[in-house]
Amino acid sequence: MDYTIATKDHEAQVLMTGRLTFNDHAKLRALIKEMLQNASKRQVLDLSALEFVDSAGIGMLLIAREELSNLDKQFVLRKATGQVKRVLTVAQLGKLITIED
Amino acid sequence: MVCAWLNKRCEPATQVDGGAMVSYVSESTPAPTTAPALTLDYALLGQWIGFADVQRHTMDVLRVEIERTSTLVEDSTLDLSRRFQDLAISAREQSEHVNLIVGMARFIEIDGNKVPLDELVNSMQTIINEMISNIINLSKNAMTMVYLLDDVQKDVGDLEKYISDIDAINRQTNFLALNATIEANRAGDAGRTFAVVASEVRNLSKNTGDLATRMRSKVTAVVKGVRDGHAILREIANTDMSPQMLAKDQVDKTMECLVNQTNHFQTVLEGTSASSEEMAGVISRMVTGMQFQDLAKQRLEHVADSMTIVTAGLEDLVSRTRATIPEGVDVPFPQEWLDGLLSRFTLSDMRQRFVRRLLMEGTALDEHGILDTVHEESQDGGGDVELF
Numbered sequence: 001m002d003y004t005i006a007t008k009d010h011e012a013q014v015l016m017t018g019r020l021t022f023n024d025h026a027k028l029r030a031l032i033k034e035m036l037q038n039a040s041k042r043q044v045l046d047l048s049a050l051e052f053v054d055s056a057g058i059g060m061l062l063i064a065r066e067e068l069s070n071l072d073k074q075f076v077l078r079k080a081t082g083q084v085k086r087v088l089t090v091a092q093l094g095k096l097i098t099i100e101d
Numbered sequence: 102m103v104c105a106w107l108n109k110r111c112e113p114a115t116q117v118d119g120g121a122m123v124s125y126v127s128e129s130t131p132a133p134t135t136a137p138a139l140t141l142d143y144a145l146l147g148q149w150i151g152f153a154d155v156q157r158h159t160m161d162v163l164r165v166e167i168e169r170t171s172t173l174v175e176d177s178t179l180d181l182s183r184r185f186q187d188l189a190i191s192a193r194e195q196s197e198h199v200n201l202i203v204g205m206a207r208f209i210e211i212d213g214n215k216v217p218l219d220e221l222v223n224s225m226q227t228i229i230n231e232m233i234s235n236i237i238n239l240s241k242n243a244m245t246m247v248y249l250l251d252d253v254q255k256d257v258g259d260l261e262k263y264i265s266d267i268d269a270i271n272r273q274t275n276f277l278a279l280n281a282t283i284e285a286n287r288a289g290d291a292g293r294t295f296a297v298v299a300s301e302v303r304n305l306s307k308n309t310g311d312l313a314t315r316m317r318s319k320v321t322a323v324v325k326g327v328r329d330g331h332a333i334l335r336e337i338a339n340t341d342m343s344p345q346m347l348a349k350d351q352v353d354k355t356m357e358c359l360v361n362q363t364n365h366f367q368t369v370l371e372g373t374s375a376s377s378e379e380m381a382g383v384i385s386r387m388v389t390g391m392q393f394q395d396l397a398k399q400r401l402e403h404v405a406d407s408m409t410i411v412t413a414g415l416e417d418l419v420s421r422t423r424a425t426i427p428e429g430v431d432v433p434f435p436q437e438w439l440d441g442l443l444s445r446f447t448l449s450d451m452r453q454r455f456v457r458r459l460l461m462e463g464t465a466l467d468e469h470g471i472l473d474t475v476h477e478e479s480q481d482g483g484g485d486v487e488l489f
């Protein structure tokens with residue numbers, strides 16, 4: 001998994017690419033740290049280029065949401081497709097994290 | 102001759118061989134004085150008697166045939182009615198059985214309890230949702246633990262480094278204490294007290310070194326434990342459960358298909374039940390419709406009765422005519438007419454009964470006009486009109 005961060009319209013937009021799996025846990029921790037330090041109140045994770053997510057990846061997204069929530073920051077998942085979208089739907093992640101198309 | 106049939110009598114006035122002149126005489130009305138002279142043709146009368154005899158028998162045979170046919174139709178109709186009634190009962194039973202299946206289709210029996218299918222589907226979906234929710238919580242907790250142990254591992258690494266730092270400091274302390282001891286000895290008596298302090302510092306340094314060694318040993322054990330635990334936890338967290346989560350889609354789809362199929366079966370079965378019920382109704386109406394046989398029977402009875410009266414009239418007229426003509430007048434058998442009639446009887450059993458009737462004046466027939474066995478055996482060739 002790789003990511004880039006851009007700040008646009010008062011929100012930080014993180015474009016995530018590749019596959020998000022357990023092996024990316026260190027990288028995701030770094031991303032969470034960046035998002036925590038980012039000034040934007042709204043952190044948007046653009047999943048349009050993410051091909052795959054495993055159960056550890058879902059766990060990490062929930063950790064991110066929790067950490068951001070502790071700092072009163074909003075965490076949004078956007079434009080998920082394919083397997084990622086199906087997993088998010090089946091996991092009913094929409095009940096915990098804002099999901100946008 | 103028709104007038105005679107109506108209770109009038111034709112009496113010969115004079116008799117001539119082969120032909121005669123008669124005067125017309127009536128019982129009810131006196132003969133008009135101007136009555137025309139009538140020539141009585143005995144040959145023709147004889148021919149008529151022969152013809153009328155055969156006709157009388159023919160009429161009788163036909164009457165019996167009508168009665169026979171009526172009975173045949175009645176028996177067959179009753180038999181058909183019974184079969185149709187059985188069919189109607191079967192159709193109703195089928196409808197009841199199908200209704201039973203329809204009633205059961207929406208339920209599944211689990212441990213003796215009838216659970217509605219939709220309730221079962223909902224409960225299974227709830228279970229699967231809970232399972233997925235547990236998987237997600239487990240993943241999140243496992244990752245939290247992984248991050249915590251990452252930190253602990255880093256802290257323990259620092260701890261090892263600190264122990265090494267203590268060792269370095271201790272080595273330096275020990276070295277300083279050794280130098281102090283040497284310097285104290287060199288100072289002689291003046292340095293004796295200092296030598297005791299230097300020795301105590303060396304002891305202290307040794308103790309500190311021992312403590313550092315024990316700490317390193319324990320810290321090494323902790324580091325090993327943390328690393329092993331971390332490895333196991335990584336393995337747990339690295340077990341991808343997303344395929345199991347996505348299996349929910351398949352389970353949902355299967356359940357939906359199951360419910361749809363059951364609903365389809367139910368609709369079809371309800372249609373089948375309605376068809377069976379309708380069939381039973383149609384069959385019942387058919388049985389009612391077959392009561393036409395009663396009407397047909399009554400009509401045929403009337404026809405047969407009329408034929409009996411006609412036959413009796415004909416017989417009476419024949420006997421009276423026979424009494425009128427002199428002995429020796431030829432009564433020819435109407436072979437040609439009979440041949441013509443018989444040629445129309447295409448049913449062999451009917452033809453045989455007819456021939457038998459003519460041959461034996463009906464003595465070989467029972468009351469239903471059927472040939473009895475004894476005569477049946479001797480009636481080979483009975484259908485051959487040439488016997489006459």
